[in-house]
Amino acid sequence: MAGARSTRASAAVERLKKRSGNNGYSMARTGDGLFFLAERPGAPPLCPALELDEFVAFVDGLGPQVEKRVGKHDLAFEKQLKKKP
Template sequence: MRSTRASAAVARLNERSTTDRYFMVLLGNGRFELREQIEGGENRLSEPLELDDFVRFVNATGPQKAPRITKNDAAFAKQLQRKPKTPE
């Protein structure tokens, strides 16, 4: 189903955001809108977008999750840093 990717993106957004509640609207022309639930109604956050554009927009909205860094990743990044040159 087309909307599975879109609804999964909105679910991830709601997990990242602790205070705001977001939901999607599927329009008759097959496009999607992102809306925010506020007291007394809703706030439209996006124009009608195609599926790929909508998922990209939702992924960029709200707080972002910090990437997980393992010990091995940190050690590798440390090895990649250049050592300062010693004066001759």
């Protein structure tokens, strides 16, 4: 289970690296299983030590955000929803 937790957290950091273009971001895990992020290994943490879900949410909120692709079917569906009373 611990491996899956680390994988999920490191995947969030990899997404941040890709979005931001900063490959220096580094994740660390405390002895009690909490996670924190730094701009590079050995740098001060950018957040307090967080539980997995909080850490992933924090990391996903950093840096430029990827715009969701919206297809023509999605737009048509939204238009229909707005027409209904």
